[in-house]
Amino acid sequence: MASSLLSSAIFPRSLLPFHPSLRSRSTRTPQTRSIRLDIRCISARNPSTEFLDPNDSLLNNGMRRLERAIAVILIFVQISSPLPFASWSPWSISPARAVLYSPDTKVPRTGELALRKAIPANTNMKAIQDSLEDISYLLRIPQRKPYGTMEGNVKKALKIAVDDKESILSNIPTNLKEKGSVLYASLVDGKGRLQSLIQYIKEQDPDKVSVSLASSLDTVAEIELLQAPGLSFFLPEQYLKYPRLTGRGTVELTIEKGDGSTFSASAGGEPRKLATIQVVIDGYSAPLTAGNFAKLVIDGAYDGMKLNCVNQAILSESGPQNNGFSVPLEIMPAGQFEPLYRTTLNVQDGELPVLPLSVYGAVAMAHSEVSEEYSSPCQFFFYLYDKRSAGLGGLSFDEGQFSVFGYTTVGREILPQIKTGDFIRSAKLVQGQDRLILPDEK
Known part of the structure; x- marks a missing residue:
């Protein structure tokens, strides 16, 4: 049975990166690489012994025993050390490369946070958001x-909001200004927003701070979405032949057990034969990938499609070859203005995506069976991120290798209950169809 899981007849080449035994050498654990290096160093000829008589077998035997003892000691030190990239490491490493392993690496831990950060909004609103997001990290202490x-962070956010009110509201389209003004007022003056957040911080009540912070950030995201009516960049002309999503969309998937069993009940509920999952797809960072997925949903391509469970992923079947477009691999690097196409990110050199894979419930396209420079026309997966299988920085070793285009926002508790053979009864685009541009539209 185990061998059949690796059969290319069942799981095509696009799935192989998920199996740990098939990772490239660059994704081996740091302990393995450092051990290999230490052994190479010890096995090399030692210049300090060149003056000794090479025919002295007793001396040679003693030296070999000493080398083996040193090797064992170094291997033990490398394995037992919690920081394999400490300054005393026998191999040098640049600070940027350590991002994969640094416990201080700041990456979004939830889909909601990743989606907020991906909105291409007014710079003042982004400054407000960043100041408030920092509180989330401080609450973990x-x-x-x-x-x-x-408190200083909230006051900073309030000052920006008050001083730059005109700039914030001027970035909202005319037909949405009234709604934007209401949201702005609720953020600055409304109950349960920034003023209340300051009060809860003064009371040093972490639970109330957390709830009020989440409410404030939701309002910030609503304002930012009003400021981002479309893409903030122009797509390359050769990619205009693909469907594209120029904003956000929501897809609702209804999952059914293949063996007739039920999904476990939520708190106070009853066991269910059907479970609902909602995925927010992001055209701001992955317009081609999200657009292709949205069109497939509208066309009914996923209705009745079976699901397979592989290492850390729930994968859809590949579907008919004529379904979907062979979209180029599409990844938006953090700090960049537009996505990169047909190229992966080198996380070890500090390149991080706007939409990280390292989030439980991330949704991405599998690789094309023909070329890893392209995504599969139809096959997608839910990523079941597990920090125990990640670097110290909380990054998956597959980070930056796939086109992530959204996150599970409703029904994350359903994902671990899905088994091979379960299937998608129906998939619907419940929001965002007005943002979907099809190739034949001008």
């Missing part, structure tokens, strides 16, 4: 939380 710093 287990004991003496820096409430003074948190």
